[in-house]
Amino acid sequence: MLDSPSDQFAVTAVLLRKPSVNRWVKNAWSLVGTLPGLDQSTLKQASELGELVYLTELQLILHKQHCDAYYLNLMAEQPKVYLVCSQDAGELAPMLMTVDFDQAAAYMETGETVLDAPLADALCVWLEHFVVAHYIPAAPKKRKRRKWHDADKGETT
Secondary structure: OOOOHHHEEEEEEEEEEEEOOOOOOOEEEEEEEEEOOOOHHHHHHHHHHOEEEEEEEEEEEOOHHHHHHHHHHHHOOOOEEEEEEEEEOOEEEEEEEEOOHHHHHHHHHOOOEEEEEEOOHHHHHHHHHHHHHHOOOOOOOOOOOOOHHHHHHHHHO
């Protein structure tokens, strides 16, 4: 069950498909960005490089337990959005759209295709509101030092 109405955002992913230079792969894919967030000049420039594919009705869903990752994404030099897809015969099938790098990296490790693009300003503001409302930083813990000289005495006896 979702916590509040602000924990999901409907987006449209804009992908660029161009012929691949690799003879084993038919198409090369890249994530241009999301709507909202792209202006007409960016879309026009991208369409000159190849075919634009619009994936509509995608949902960015946020979870309280991932606020650490969202915070780190917002604090990065360029916050990003990630599209996780499965690839079959050169065609992409979207599985997940996320702003959590850790989640995207987990899919990369399993061999799924993960595309990224800069996070749109409207999505940055939405993500920031969610993080401010739900992020509770972990309390710092002081590390207890191990008494190395006592450990050595125990091992030599």
